[in-house]
Amino acid sequence: MREGILMSLGESEKQQEGYNKSLSSKIKKWINDSLTLGEMEARRLRHDPTELFTRAVQPVLWLLVFGETFTRIKAIPTGGVPYIAFMTPGILSQSVLFISIFYGLALIWD
Amino acid sequence: MIRIDNLIKHFGRTKALDGISFNVNKGELFGLLGPNGAGKTTTVRIISTLIIPTKGKVEVNGYELPKNASIIRNFIGYVPQALSSDGSLTGYENLLIFAKLVGLNKRDREKKINELIDLMELGDFSRKLVREYSGGMVRKLEIAQALLHNPEILLLDEPTVGLDPVSRRSVWYVLLTLQKQYETTILLTTHYMEEAEALCERIAIMDHGKIVTIGTPQEIIKQTGAKSLENAFIVLTGHSVDEGGNFNELRRIRKTARRLQ
Numbered sequence: 186m187r188e189g190i191l192m193s194l195g196e197s198e199k200q201q202e203g204y205n206k207s208l209s210s211k212i213k214k215w216i217n218d219s220l221t222l223g224e225m226e227a228r229r230l231r232h233d234p235t236e237l238f239t240r241a242v243q244p245v246l247w248l249l250v251f252g253e254t255f256t257r258i259k260a261i262p263t264g265g266v267p268y269i270a271f272m273t274p275g276i277l278s279q280s281v282l283f284i285s286i287f288y289g290l291a292l293i294w295d
Numbered sequence: 296m297i298r299i300d301n302l303i304k305h306f307g308r309t310k311a312l313d314g315i316s317f318n319v320n321k322g323e324l325f326g327l328l329g330p331n332g333a334g335k336t337t338t339v340r341i342i343s344t345l346i347i348p349t350k351g352k353v354e355v356n357g358y359e360l361p362k363n364a365s366i367i368r369n370f371i372g373y374v375p376q377a378l379s380s381d382g383s384l385t386g387y388e389n390l391l392i393f394a395k396l397v398g399l400n401k402r403d404r405e406k407k408i409n410e411l412i413d414l415m416e417l418g419d420f421s422r423k424l425v426r427e428y429s430g431g432m433v434r435k436l437e438i439a440q441a442l443l444h445n446p447e448i449l450l451l452d453e454p455t456v457g458l459d460p461v462s463r464r465s466v467w468y469v470l471l472t473l474q475k476q477y478e479t480t481i482l483l484t485t486h487y488m489e490e491a492e493a494l495c496e497r498i499a500i501m502d503h504g505k506i507v508t509i510g511t512p513q514e515i516i517k518q519t520g521a522k523s524l525e526n527a528f529i530v531l532t533g534h535s536v537d538e539g540g541n542f543n544e545l546r547r548i549r550k551t552a553r554r555l556q
Contacts, residue, residue, distance in 0.1 A: 214398065217395065217398070218395075218396055221392055221395040221396055224392070224395075225381070225384070225388075225392045228384055228388050228392075229381070229383045229384060232383055232384065232385075232424065233383060295381075
């Protein structure tokens with residue numbers, strides 16, 4: 186007989202069987218798994234919060250360096266909109282897209 | 296517990312497995328021994344439902360693959376050769392995340408994690424980041440992760456690759472405890488002769504995608520008239536276990552070894 190710690194999970198085994206059966210259980214498991222992976226990322230950030238800073242460096246540099254430069258030289262016509270305002274939505278979208286791609290790949294590896 | 300009959304796996308034109316057949320009995324510690332590129336990892340990845348066989352029959356606990364893959368996953372634990380724990384989390388957090396992913400409820404989760412931490416003798420280290428662990432502790436943590444859902448079968452792919460002799464022995468001790476005390480069926484791959492001799496009740500010697508022979512280490516030594524398992528391997532395959540494998544396989548092993556040091 187398998188005894189001790191490896192026999193203490195009757196409820197959880199039933200839970201797993203349940204997961205395999207109905208569609209609603211599968212959806213529930215998908216949501217739980219997604220939340221768990223989110224929790225894993227949050228815990229990583231808690232141990233190393235400097236990552237937040239390093240991720241923010243690139244968009245800030247884009248805004249400061251290119252934003253300031255193009256504002257001064259007026260190389261691109263913006264239709265009267267300040268160049269920083271013209272550029273910010275694009276820079277933010279780019280950052281979100283890139284970080285999503287990198288995170289997506291990391292999640293696949295996980 | 297595991298029945299494999301005439302298993303064939305092709306990757307494009309490469310024949311990774313060329314009609315292998317073997318059984319692993321309930322509660323047995325069975326080893327696949329062979330050089331890099333022999334097909335050991337492919338066999339374990341098929342049993343662990345990660346890849347689909349080209350031909351042949353694979354039955355785990357009475358369920359046939361690939362159609363019953365989701366059922367089979369409930370009673371197998373898999374420790375891959377590449378690292379599966381996250382160095383930027385603590386040992387406890389790694390176990391917690393895995394426990395949530397395998398669907399343990401909150402009450403069972405805490406109990407099970409603490410019991411496995413005790414079993415693996417991780418103690419206070421469980422609250423430290425995994426990147427501070429020794430190679431042996433990382434491997435023990437990964438075995439604990441694979442045991443969270445109470446599997447009857449544990450599959451390990453080169454569990455001691457890259458470990459120093461002391462860490463290797465501590466992993467052996469854990470595996471023997473699991474087999475003797477908890478009657479867990481264990482299938483592991485290795486290319487270390489002393490590991491196969493020290494741990495496995497029966498071994499299958501693999502070479503170029505085929506099984507050359509199956510038996511206890513003593514039977515194989517006796518059958519070949521050799522003095523040791525290493526010599527028996529040379530008699531059976533015509534080369535030593537260190538030969539074989541391609542650039543990618545060697546790179547994968549060295550990468551794992553480097554990360555465990």
